[in-house]
Every structure is written in structure tokens, then in C-alpha cells.
Amino acid sequence: MYDASKIVAGLAVFVVLATSPLWYNALSAASPDRPELQKPPNGATECVESVEFMRANHMDLLDTWRDTVVREDVRTYVSELSGKDYTMSLSDTCLDCHSNKEQFCDACHTYSAVTPYCWDCHVIPEGGQ
């Protein structure tokens, strides 16, 4: 190989530069602007399912709720976590505890740059924001 040292050096510089965001994030502390979600103002400590499940799957759960209520006319959800019955309703059940949409839904959705269209139609209950 001609000019092997120059090429290898150049490649090394390129790899370091290209992966620099990864290094930077790995070496610095947790991202400072990670959203802080508001705890339910009414003091509730238990969601319909575990926090980890809700964090990862709330969108799928809401889709299932939507289809079950509208298409199958079944309106009660039995929690796999506690066995309790919940009415499947975004604005009545979810926002009953997470009553501040801006501090809860929007905080995380804005951070992760997703724009769900729930509230194009559904109405934020009175007292919510």
C-alpha cells in the first residue's frame, strides 16, 4: 500500500470524528434536559399496569383500548398488575390522575419529537391543562 501511514491516520481521524457524538454522550453525565414528568397531582401511586410497562407500551395499550371500546363495545379493562377494573377512557381514566397534560404527555412527547393526534378530537377534561 502506498502512503499507508497517511491513509491509516486519516481513517483513524474519520472514525473518531464520526463516532464523536456517541463518545461525548457516553463520557458526559446523563443528558441534563431529560424531561421530568409530573407525578399525579391527586397522589395516586399505582397506574393500570407497572410503570415500566406503561413507559414502554402505553401507546399500544391505548390503541387496544380504543379498538376494544369502539369496535367491541367493551369498556372495562382488568389490570394484569392488580386485577382491578378500569374504565377504558383516555380523557376520563388516564387524565383523572395525569391531569396536567402539558407536564405529563407533552413533556415527554416534545422531548422525543413525536406528535400523537389524540387531542385533535378528544377533549381535555375541565381542570386539566
Place this chain on the structure above:
Amino acid sequence: MKSSRRGFLKFAGLSAVGVAGSTAVATRTKASAEHEPPATEGKRLALVIDLRKFSKDDALLDKITSACHEAHNVPDFAGDPKNEVKWIWSEDFEAAFHEQEFHYIREDLKGKQTLLLCNHCDNPPCTRVCPTQATWKRATDGVVMMDWHRCIGCRYCVVACPYGSRSFNWKDPRSAPNLATLDTTYPTRMRGVVEKCTFCDERLARGQQPACVEACANGEMVFGDLNDPASEVRELLAEHLTIRRKPGLGTQPEVYYIVEDPRTLQEFAPAAEVFEEEGGYA
């Protein structure tokens, strides 16, 4: 038997036509069976509107309409027919039942405002044309449902409905002046979605009557299950002459209108008085 090329070709051709024909018939039969709405198991919900109990231009009509439209956040772009959205509305009696071609119509029915809404047909044409199954007949009680999440706004159903019961949201409904304050217990729709009456499925689920029926104090509208022989709707249908809109189309509408003489109402003096005041039989 002596076979010729000509004979063979004739036989082959006829066989091909036969096979193609029988396949087409089989496919057609299957396709039409698939398009049949489900038979109603359990309930068959229906509405009886007692026209005797309404005067010609009753204030109750507005009360009923606004009860429905307020409960469901129906937008009102006042005076703009293109953007009109309606779940329940009223029309001249002759216009509502135009195919009856009334001549020399009974005076009390002439120009009488008649409540119209989705007929929740037993054989609904709107559900057959929906490409996304956003509208369908509920098998448990016959309600013609809407899934606004799924509607893509193609408006085939608007064209298919022979009763004008479906409205399209050309504008964002929340921009309507009357929706500055919303009923927080019910969603709105969004621009590009078709909407109509759902017999108040959200109220039925809570064991309540539809909002229009609840707005009537004297049984002007009666709601119930046609499959229950003891139900009030069945009693009314058995006792009175009722008509339905455009029965000849075979859609089996499930909104019935009692069109008898108001004076048959012994127990309901006000309407009979109104009838007399308006001239009785002309």
C-alpha cells in the same frame, strides 16, 4: 367415432366457456354473501317518532336537536350549507316522505316539521361501501356505528346513504363558533372525517336512553328493542299506523313515524288542541 380437429376445437371452446361461467357465478354468489350485513343477534334497537305529539313547528324540535348536538360537540357553521354538520334535524313532512307523492294531504301534516336522523338500517348501504370498515352495523343491537379513528374521509358512505344522514367535516369542527365551549365528556371529530348519529352508543353503554329521547317529556320519541315482543316500541308498532322513509330501497330503516290523526291522542290534549287551532281537517 371419428374425431376431427374442427370437432375438438369446438368441444374445447365450449368447455372453456362453461368453466369460466360457473366460476363467475360462484364468485358472484360468494361476493354478495360477504357483503350481507350480519344478522342481528339479541337486540334490534329502533326508534318510534310519534308525529301526533308534535305541533307543526314545535319548539321541542329545537330542544331535541340542541340536546343531541350539544352532547356530541356537533359543529354549527351557521348559515353555511356547504359546511353543515347534522346528526338530527327536521324537514317538511312532504319532503321527508317525498316518494309517497302526497296529494291533498291532511292539513295538519302539510309542511309539518318532521325529525330526521340516521335510520340505523337493518340493511345499511353505507357500511357496504366503506373501504376501511370505519362504519359497520353492530351485530349485538343493530346500531350503525362509526369509528372516527379509522375514517379516511373518502365520502363513499355519504353518497351511499339515501337519507342524507351523514355529514362531512370540510372545516376543522373546533373552529365552529358554538364549539368554543366543548362538552368534555365526548370528543369532537377532526377535519376530513364523516360523522352521523350513533343512537348515542356511549349513553346506551351506561344504560341510558339516547339524548333525543331523553329530551322528550311526553313520549314523543320512544326507543327500544324490536326483538322484544313486550317492548314499548313493539306495542306502538302493533297499535298504530307507522311509515318509514324510502322503504322501497330495501334498506330496512329502523326509525318509524306514527302518522295517525292527532285527535286519536286521548291522553294528550295539547296536541289535539293545537290541531283544532290550526284548522283541523281543511
